[in-house]
Amino acid sequence: MNEFAANHPLLVVALPKIVIVLFVLLTALAYLTWFERKVVAHIQSRWGPYRVGPHGLLQPLADGVKFLFKEDPTPAGADKFVYFLAPFLSLALACTSIAVIPFGPKEFSIFGQSTSLSITNLNIGLLVLFAITSMGVYGVALAGWSSNSKYSLLGGLRSSAQMVSYELSLTMSVVGVILMAGTFNLSDIVKLQQGYHWGIVPRWNVIAAPLPQILGFFLFFTSAIAETNRSPFDLAEAEQELVGGFHTEYSSFKFAMFFMAEYSAMITVSCLATILFFGGWLSPLPDSWVWTHYIPAAAFGLAGLALVIHGVRYLTFFGRIVLPGAGVALCALAFLCTRPGIPELVQGPFWFLMKVAVFIFIYVWLRGTLPRYRYDQLMGFGWKILLPLSILNVVITSLAIVLTQR
Amino acid sequence: MTPQIAVFLVLAAVAVAGAVSLILQHHPIHSALSLIVVMVSIACLYLLQGAEFVAAVQIIVYGGAIMVLFIFVIMLLNAGEEERENLSRLAKFVGVPVGIVFLCESAYWIGHATSQMSQASAESVSTHDLSTLLFREYTFPFELTSFLILIALLGAMVLAKREDTE
Numbered sequence: 001m002n003e004f005a006a007n008h009p010l011l012v013v014a015l016p017k018i019v020i021v022l023f024v025l026l027t028a029l030a031y032l033t034w035f036e037r038k039v040v041a042h043i044q045s046r047w048g049p050y051r052v053g054p055h056g057l058l059q060p061l062a063d064g065v066k067f068l069f070k071e072d073p074t075p076a077g078a079d080k081f082v083y084f085l086a087p088f089l090s091l092a093l094a095c096t097s098i099a100v101i102p103f104g105p106k107e108f109s110i111f112g113q114s115t116s117l118s119i120t121n122l123n124i125g126l127l128v129l130f131a132i133t134s135m136g137v138y139g140v141a142l143a144g145w146s147s148n149s150k151y152s153l154l155g156g157l158r159s160s161a162q163m164v165s166y167e168l169s170l171t172m173s174v175v176g177v178i179l180m181a182g183t184f185n186l187s188d189i190v191k192l193q194q195g196y197h198w199g200i201v202p203r204w205n206v207i208a209a210p211l212p213q214i215l216g217f218f219l220f221f222t223s224a225i226a227e228t229n230r231s232p233f234d235l236a237e238a239e240q241e242l243v244g245g246f247h248t249e250y251s252s253f254k255f256a257m258f259f260m261a262e263y264s265a266m267i268t269v270s271c272l273a274t275i276l277f278f279g280g281w282l283s284p285l286p287d288s289w290v291w292t293h294y295i296p297a298a299a300f301g302l303a304g305l306a307l308v309i310h311g312v313r314y315l316t317f318f319g320r321i322v323l324p325g326a327g328v329a330l331c332a333l334a335f336l337c338t339r340p341g342i343p344e345l346v347q348g349p350f351w352f353l354m355k356v357a358v359f360i361f362i363y364v365w366l367r368g369t370l371p372r373y374r375y376d377q378l379m380g381f382g383w384k385i386l387l388p389l390s391i392l393n394v395v396i397t398s399l400a401i402v403l404t405q406r
Numbered sequence: 407m408t409p410q411i412a413v414f415l416v417l418a419a420v421a422v423a424g425a426v427s428l429i430l431q432h433h434p435i436h437s438a439l440s441l442i443v444v445m446v447s448i449a450c451l452y453l454l455q456g457a458e459f460v461a462a463v464q465i466i467v468y469g470g471a472i473m474v475l476f477i478f479v480i481m482l483l484n485a486g487e488e489e490r491e492n493l494s495r496l497a498k499f500v501g502v503p504v505g506i507v508f509l510c511e512s513a514y515w516i517g518h519a520t521s522q523m524s525q526a527s528a529e530s531v532s533t534h535d536l537s538t539l540l541f542r543e544y545t546f547p548f549e550l551t552s553f554l555i556l557i558a559l560l561g562a563m564v565l566a567k568r569e570d571t572e
Contacts (some may be wrong), residue, residue, distance in 0.1 A: 079435065081436070082435060124458045124459060124462050127459070129469065133470055137470065138442070141477055157481065160474065160478070393553045
């Protein structure tokens with residue numbers, strides 16, 4: 001088996017990783033919609049999906065089935081090739097960008113081939129992510145144009161103009177981090193954030209020497225929200241404004257593809273924010289405190305217990321089976337995380353996923369809280385405030401680096 | 407037939423197919439999409455040669471900015487499908503033969519030249535080396551180029567400015 005692995009590294013190493021990551025990503029996308037609906041609902045003092053499965057957990061499945069069975073009309077006069085290409089392009093690009101994200105530090109070996117916890121480890125990982133982001137404009141622009149409808153065209157033009165404008169401040173706000181790290185490789189950027197100031201405070205880029213990248217982080221996150229066309233920058237696709245913007249004339253599975261592409265971009269940007277500014281898979285507590293290695297196990301155990309206790313008194317019969325079942329599975333996972341050798345493996349991905357979850361929560365929180373920007377205010381904000389601030393960030397970061405290296 | 411040569415052939419075929427499709431398509435948007443295919447395959451060819459930074463920047467700049475501009479213009483000007491005209495007599499009897507002769511001749515000379523070239527080194531150029539070259543040896547042309555882009559930007563703004571109607 002080991003010789004087979006040595007001769008066919010693509011098949012044995014890359015393919016399983018791709019399959020696993022893609023599977024996890026698509027499931028996470030589906031449950032992100034559930035999460036968003038629940039959080040926005042609770043912000044608005046209501047419950048959100050509750051009846052389709054226990055606590056609405058089967059709602060994404062119901063939505064998926066609905067999307068598959070809906071009628072799929074093509075508008076008259078639409079350019080068929082481009083009309084079919086646009087959602088496919090959007091989703092393909094959004095899913096490809098996960099390939100360069102590192103989930104953890106450990107090198108582990110499959111059948112003798114050593115590999116890391118990311119699908120690829122490119123020296124230009126960050127640049128590839130930006131390349132994919134800039135290609136993502138096509139999905140929106142082509143969708144708007146090919147639908148042969150005035151709402152779509154206007155929405156598509158507005159969306160793509162917005163995306164192109166905010167790409168500038170998105171890439172410039174990251175230059176501070178690149179200057180401090182000296183590399184485009186995402187794994188190396190995370191590794192350079194190891195260590196702790198005075199033994200306790202982690203050396204993440206947002207609070208690192210020579211210049212804490214706080215301004216960079218806020219600029220990055222704001223530009224990213226505008227880049228992914230999310231509230232409060234979602235004028236071009238909000239129903240109250242332009243019927244539906246660029247995806248007005250799309251229905252059923254093609255609309256679902258746009259939807260998935262948007263959420264996938266959200267996940268990618270959150271991953272990028274944690275890697276570049278918040279230490280990626282590094283733990284916030286010092287590594288020398290060995291008890292922190294059991295935090296994943298404790299978290300899973302507590303969540304499992306809570307699920308079991310809540311689930312046995314749930315309203316429906318189905319819920320009374322599924323929820324405690326999930327709780328028991330989590331407790332088993334917690335027990336597994338206490339076995340020797342496992343905590344070090346689980347540490348990295350656990351902290352990474354926790355931080356990504358925080359950023360996704362912030363995304364959804366902003367959607368539920370802030371009112372929408374008008375389009376001219378939006379463009380003015382991007383060009384007149386964010387871009388000069390990001391250039392300023394580059395200048396003062398370079399100044400700080402030069403002054404501290406003398 | 408090493409994997410490198412196989413990948414090169416595939417990418418080159420895709421690039422040429424994109425370029426031919428660019429010319430033969432009826433609708434300008436389809437031509438623009440074919441040009442995007444050409445740009446991306448050229449970026450992959452750069453990557454094959456080890457120029458990773460140039461490949462990424464090719465996609466970001468050409469694929470992500472310049473072609474977006476082309477597509478905006480085509481969309482805003484509502485350029486429609488072109489009507490098929492038959493080739494004029496000049497094109498048929500002079501243009502196509504001269505084109506084919508020129509193609510054969512350049513293929514011959516390129517083949518002749520590359521058979522005498524030594525094998526290029528397979529190491530990739532890092533961004534560090536590229537930026538050292540750009541900011542130390544070629545600083546003056548670099549600054550001049552940015553000046554040139556600034557002049558182009560100002561010229562475009564002046565030309566596009568609406569005149570005050572009085």
